[in-house]
Each structure stands twice: as C-alpha cells, then as structure tokens.
Amino acid sequence: MKIAITSTGNSPESLLDHRFGRCAFFVVYDTESGATEFIPNPHKNAEDSAGPASVQMITSRKVNKIVSGEFGAKIKETLDSMKIQLIVLRKPGITIGRIIEMLNHANK
C-alpha cells in the first residue's frame, strides 16, 4: 500500500507540512517495500488550484491514504469519490520519520 505524507523538506527529519495543496514536498511511502520517495511539490507557490493540481499529482501515484494537516471540503469530496483515505494530524513538530514509524506499526 502507498501512503502520501505532506512534508516541509526532503528528509525523514523534516516536519509534517500542514498544508495539503501547497506543501513543500510530498513523501510517497510504500508500506510493502519500505521505500520512500520525496517529490517536490510543483504547485507549492501556485496562485490558485494548488489543491486540485496536487490531488491529481498524488493520485497518479496510486496512493491509498494521505496524511496532512488539513484538507478543504472540496478536496475531501474528490478524494472520497476516489476512495482515498485522509488522515488529518494537527500535532505540531511531528517528523516524517515518526509518522512512518507509526504507519509501520499500524499496518503490521
């Protein structure tokens, strides 16, 4: 299973980015292989439609879940219809590495 996480940087020490559409990086984590891929978000500074554009980019990677700090109502509609699970985490200062640890534990 693939899980996307919004990240402020390109390392496991980077923090969870609370913005979904305009996050700095997307991390795509593969729970089976343990592989992590850091993808710079081309829509980071987009004037508009960062949300839908990011949805399109992330769903093209066939992820089943997305971890972020917030999702707009319309984004949820789109992702609901694609059967992608949203996980909203509002803990300040949590690292990507820590989230991956948690996911490994949950999907054991």
Next chain:
Amino acid sequence: MSPNLKRPRKILSPPPVKGFKPYGPDLDGKPAEPVMLLFEEYEALRLCDYDMLNHHHASQAMGVSRPTFTRIYASVRQKIARAFVEGRQITVEGGKVYFDSGWYHCSSCSCYFNNPEMQQAVTACPLCGSNAIGKAEGEPVSAFEVADTNDLCICPACGLELLHQPGQPCGQQTCPSCHTRMRRKGTPGCRMP
C-alpha cells in the same frame, strides 16, 4: 479536475440493495428492460419520502440547488411509477455521486481520519493502529482547538476553509477549489457554516 466535470453529488447512505424484482403470473417468461435508478435519485427519494425532509432541506443534504433537486426527484418518481405499472425490474446504480464518508477521531495519536470504504467497518486508527477510536464530533477543522475562527481563511463562495498563514493576508489567497478570493473567517460577507 476539469471545469466541465459536474460536481459530484453527496450521498449520505448507499442503498442496501442492488434492485427490485416484480413477480406475478403475467410477468413469467417475458422479462422487460429494467428501470435504472441513479444513486442520486434513490437518495432524493429516501430524503423526501422516507426521512420526510422538505425539498429545501433535502437539496441542502445532497449539496445541489433546489431546481436540480426537484428535477432529480421528479425523475425518480416517474421511473418508479413506470416500473410498477409496466412490471419492470428496478436496478439501482451509477450517477455522479460520492458517499460522504464522515470523520473519525483517534484519542491515542489525536489524528482525524475518514473511512472512504463505507462498506467496511472501522476497527483501528490507520495511523497508529490504536483501537481508541470513535466518530468525530463535527469536521476536523472545527474540532481542533488551535483553529479557532481567527485562524482560518474561508472562501466566501464555496465555504472551503484553510488554516490562516501568519503574515499572509487572506485576501491574497485564492480558493484552491473555485478560485474565489479568500477572506478571514468571521468577517462580514463570508458564509458561516
């Protein structure tokens, strides 16, 4: 998302059956074409004639305009009448819909999550695996204590909310969904949910 893609309609509960079959001596041996009910038509009928909502409230529940709702409702009534009178099967399927999945909360890692696979029950937190989960009270935006009304930008057109970025005026942000200029939530002219 292409701009001419019709906005999906919100369905609160999927139909429990795939369809209905008529029976009777006159129907034996000549199966007529079934009548196709769209999910949205099923939902319109359920809201109006089962939950007894008026058209105004039912259209809000489905996230469509009142005229659109009236059209969907008229269509479902006509289809059912046709199935009854002509002795046809009813098949429930299709339509541009999504099932509003609702939010859950994990008290162990304090995350919120939805359950887009509504047919499967939620048993554990998808993030930390804990069983200390339950239905969330409201949406995560309003359930999170830091996000009080001063910390949110809201789209006056569609009601989408974003966490306010300090030092960045809300009016410089555009709604990622409908491109309207955002406003600070709680100021005049913005729609309060």
